[in-house]
Amino acid sequence: MRSIIWQSVKQLTSKTTASRLFSQSTSIPKKQVRVRDHAYDDYMEIQKKVRKVLKFQDLILSQPNGIISASRLDSISRRIGFKQFESGRFVLKFPHVFEVFEHPVQRILYCRLTRKAAAQIELEKAALHRQIPDAVTRIRKLLMLSKTGRVRMEHIRIARKEFGLPDDFESSVILNHPQFFRLFDADETRNKYIELVERDCTLTVCEIERVREREYREKGVDAEEIRFSFLVNFPPGFKIGKYYKIAMWKWQRLPYWSPYEDVSGYDLRSLEAQRRMEKRAVAMIHELLALTVEKKMTLERIAHFRMIMDLPKKLKEFVLQQQGIFYLSTRGNHGKLHTVFLKEAYRKGELVEPNELYLARRKLAELVLVSPRKARMEPELASYRRDGLDDHTRDVGRDLDDVVDASYSDEDESCSGSDIDESC
Incomplete structure (x- = not known):
């Protein structure tokens, strides 16, 4: 009798624990063990x-x-x-x-x-100078990702190497293109900001949308299946169970708002809106990494853009939740540095589409x-x-x-x- 009661209690506990491990908004486990990929760590x-x-x-x-x-x-x-x-x-x-x-x-x-x-x-100096037009486009898209259309100058200065900007980018990139950018000092904080002069609808196409179109044309997959999906490539040794596959299938088909879309007018209190906002945050980080020269950025620098891009507070847990899309490496600085890689952009530790500055x-x-x-x-x-x-x-x-x-x-x-x- 005791054994029967104990087995029923264990089954009830396991079901409760399993339901807690899965997010109510995405049905993907919230806490996951980070699986190392030696190609990125090396x-x-x-x-x-x-x-x-x-x-x-x-x-x-x-x-x-x-x-x-x-x-x-x-x-x-x-x-x-x-x-x-x-x-x-x-x-x-x-x-x-x-x-x-x-x-x-x-x-x-x-x-x-x-x-x-x-x-x-x-x-490197010559390559940096030649790609200034591309850097201008990156900064314009970065400002369009912001919900206010402005970014602190200090945050861009810290991440200037990732975005392929020269040290004198304030004069060579910002001030030299007044038709795109405007500089101003905030009265309340006395911080210098870069503001977008006018939005360009031709720049609102995300990198993941181009990837989906390429997958559709090259592999001929069903357009409805990949309409809202991301390229997923789990690291070696990552355990994928039956329920996790079902959760990922549902998450891949979940609609979401584009990172360049203004969501200030939507009612975000419903469960459906929370689901879309979580997947939109994944697309936001994906687009931010795609704007960098080497398709990677430290988690600490991504956190600088957290408020203006509506990213979640617990960034590390959020990135680890999507190990098939991003890879988080702690190598390189005694575990004090967290580097986020865009996995689809790398193959065997090298960029799939290298640019001149990267080379x-x-x-x-x-x-x-x-x-x-x-x-x-x-x-x-x-x-x-x-x-x-x-x-x-x-x-x-x-x-x-x-x-x-x-x-x-x-x-x-x-x-x-x-x-x-x-x-x-």
């Missing part, structure tokens, strides 16, 4: 090295003539978190980026960038990944050639310089004609 481990290399590059380029003594480099590098004598070991790890040479007169060691690293910087930035990662054993170095670091380059490196650097010169000549011809919430 990508972030490479980016961790690249970020440190970029910090050292900025230190060296800020010095006169772009050279700095080894002793001064060690003292300045402590400001960016390096310990004593750690900068020397770090520089020697990447001989294809940093060159250590002995000054012919002072007889002390100096550090500078190699010709290949300098050529990569010029390539220019990738060249630096290639220099970082080259083994130090392939660099011809003297053990004592005292018998370097004055130009610091062997014949092979000289040829590669000359080829890169030719590419840079060609890009600049093309450029001349064309010119002549809130903080993240506690859950994260």
Whole structure:
């Protein structure tokens, strides 16, 4: 008798727990275990090295003539978190980026960038300048995603690298296009804002809508089946049960409002409206990531746009709820950094449709990944050639310089004609 009662209690408890795990608005489990995808995590481990290399590059380029003594480099590098004598070991790890040479007169060691690293910087600058028209379109679409049509200048400045904006974007992008943007200072907060002058209906097509059209034309799937669906690709090892498949099928067919649509006039108190708003938030994050150069952004920077885009408070849990659409990586900064990837834009850790700026930035990662054993170095670091380059490196650097010169000549011809919430 006791066993029968105990089994009935267990069944009732399991049913209650299962009903609680599923969201009443989307029927998808609210809390899910994050399943790792090593392709994205390995990508972030490479980016961790690249970020440190970029910090050292900025230190060296800020010095006169772009050279700095080894002793001064060690003292300045402590400001960016390096310990004593750690900068020397770090520089020697990447001989294809940093060159250590002995000054012919002072007889002390100096550090500078190699010709290949300098050529990569010029390539990135040229690519950044050529894609300014695309950057203007990105900012216009970003402002159209905002429910007020305005975004704080500081939030865009923090995420300028993700959107492919130069450091002087306020003058080169915003002020140079007064027909699209307007700058103003808020009286109550004294913050500078960027406001959209006029909405353009031709820019209100989301990236996911283009993907659906491509899927329809290439694969010939039923248009009604993919009308409101997203491309879903779960990570390896993700357990998909029968009830989860049913919930995902219902969620994929759920209608929702476009991220560019104004929903201020709708009654959002009903259960149906809550369902649509949750799926609209997924489309909002999807479109925000699609506007970036590398189709990724940290969760902390997405949180800056949370209020103006009506995103949920618990962003981390919300993103983890859609592991088939986004991937959340905690690699690269001892678990303190959360990077959100748009999964459909990547395949085997690389962009499916790479752009010029992405390829220019990738060249630096290639220099970082080259083994130090392939660099011809003297053990004592005292018998370097004055130009610091062997014949092979000289040829590669000359080829890169030719590419840079060609890009600049093309450029001349064309010119002549809130903080993240506690859950994260």
